[in-house]
Amino acid sequence: MNATTTAPSLSFEFFPPRDVPGQKRLIENVAGKLGALEPSFFSVTYGAGGTTRDGTRQTVYRLIDAGFNAVPHLSMGADDKTHIQTILDDYCSRGVKRIVVLRGDQPSGFGANRFTHNAEALVNLIRTHCGDQFHLEVAAYPEIHPDASSAEQDLEFFKRKIDAGADSAITQYFYNADAYENFLERCAKAGITAPIVPGIMPITNLASLMRFSQKCGADIPRWLNNVLTDTADDQQATIDFGVDFVSRLCERLLQLGAPGLHFYTLNRWGATTRICQNLALH
Numbered sequence: 001m002n003a004t005t006t007a008p009s010l011s012f013e014f015f016p017p018r019d020v021p022g023q024k025r026l027i028e029n030v031a032g033k034l035g036a037l038e039p040s041f042f043s044v045t046y047g048a049g050g051t052t053r054d055g056t057r058q059t060v061y062r063l064i065d066a067g068f069n070a071v072p073h074l075s076m077g078a079d080d081k082t083h084i085q086t087i088l089d090d091y092c093s094r095g096v097k098r099i100v101v102l103r104g105d106q107p108s109g110f111g112a113n114r115f116t117h118n119a120e121a122l123v124n125l126i127r128t129h130c131g132d133q134f135h136l137e138v139a140a141y142p143e144i145h146p147d148a149s150s151a152e153q154d155l156e157f158f159k160r161k162i163d164a165g166a167d168s169a170i171t172q173y174f175y176n177a178d179a180y181e182n183f184l185e186r187c188a189k190a191g192i193t194a195p196i197v198p199g200i201m202p203i204t205n206l207a208s209l210m211r212f213s214q215k216c217g218a219d220i221p222r223w224l225n226n227v228l229t230d231t232a233d234d235q236q237a238t239i240d241f242g243v244d245f246v247s248r249l250c251e252r253l254l255q256l257g258a259p260g261l262h263f264y265t266l267n268r269w270g271a272t273t274r275i276c277q278n279l280a281l282h
């Protein structure tokens with residue numbers, strides 16, 4: 001496969017800060033710095049059923065007011081259709097152009113049952129209510145979604161989201177480029193032509209990386225875990241190693257034809273900026 005010929009797109013993901021001062025700090029200190037890399041958009045996660053729901057909207061609107069292209073994540077959770085339609089109408093009136101559409105992860109303390117609405121149902125709802133007003137992103141899992149009963153079935157459900165009207169996809173993070181290559185090949189065989197942007201998680205701290213990875217099912221290769229364990233007490237060494245390793249991963253993904261890179265920034269700008277500079281994406 002050849003490297004992509006057009007400049008890869010960059011996008012940066014935030015989670016909504018808890019309060020207004022936090023939102024202001026995020027925009028001034030973090031979005032301000034990352035904005036210099038000229039991203040296509042900043043996206044803001046959504047805690048379906050949780051306390052961050054209004055924070056997503058507020059953060060998105062603050063980003064828009066500061067002149068950035070801001071993209072909310074959205075999932076149905078336990079909400080009814082009318083509530084979601086109200087949110088969509090609000091986004092439309094505020095100039096939102098793109099939405100990341102998800103089933104969502106249920107917040108802890110929300111009860112035993114998982115959300116019943118999969119992402120495909122929400123793509124259908126948005127297309128029915130809003131037509132083509134939004135560019136819709138959905139999630140993809142090169143290492144297979146942890147709830148899926150097989151790789152084949154996961155791909156089938158992914159294809160259904162695209163066929164329902166999603167325009168492109170962003171992947172869960174992974175540290176094994178072969179998983180992405182294999183996923184692209186399987187998608188091509190299944191007739192999926194939508195762009196699939198790899199999600200990139202910079203490595204700055206082993207403990208938090210293990211926590212996130214356990215939750216979302218991302219595989220941390222044994223050798224990587226061992227190397228990071230050796231440097232766990234030296235934060236600067238962990239960051240330097242992580243920047244170098246993730247830069248090389250991104251380089252390989254771009255060579256495989258990745259149309260862009262989507263960074264899970266965890267509301268920080270340092271490691272992401274260094275990786276983009278290493279890749280000369282600035």
Ligand code: FAD
Nearest residue numbers: 045046073102103104105118119139145147148157171172
């Ligand atoms: P779906 O596409 O609905 O798939 C979920 C599971 O159900 C998969 O195993 C799939 O194979 C299966 N499935 C799909 N359709 C069907 C069907 N019709 N019948 C039976 N099974 C089916 N979580 C949040 O809470 N907030 C966020 O803001 C957020 N942002 C994210 C951004 C990205 C880029 C990614 C990759 C993930 C994000 N997540 C977020 C996590 C995501 O919500 C979880 O991974 C969730 O468990 C699955 O969401 P999904 O949209 O992929 O679900």
